[in-house]
Amino acid sequence: MADFYLLSKPNCGLCDEALALLHRLDLEQPMRLHWVDISQQPELWDEYALLIPVLVRAKDDAELRWPFGEQLMEFVTA
Structure with a gap:
């Protein structure tokens, strides 16, 4: 499970x-x-406040920024 x-x-x-x-x-x-609520973590807030939502893949820390679009399925199955 990823x-x-x-x-x-x-x-x-x-x-x-x-x-x-x-x-x-x-x-x-x-x-x-x-x-992950970035409003509770100042370091994340500083970096992502204007970018959310952001999906992060744990195995390699790759990020998919909004809008997710057609690349969402490829991102979660990679």
């Missing part, structure tokens, strides 16, 4: 939309998704 981190913050409509897209993926192998 681990991913969705960098987000409370009351973020785009983050909610990103989460909905992730839930709609038809994956052969399940993914473990961790919700």
Whole structure:
């Protein structure tokens, strides 16, 4: 099972939309998704406040920035 981190913050409509897209993926192998509230971590806030939502693949720290688009499936299955 692959681990991913969705960098987000409370009351973020785009983050909610990103989460909905992730839930709609038809994956052969399940993914473990961790919700990361960047508003609680100043170092993440400084780097990602204007970029969220960002999906981070744990195995290599690769980032997929919003809008996810067609590359989302390729990113989560790589």
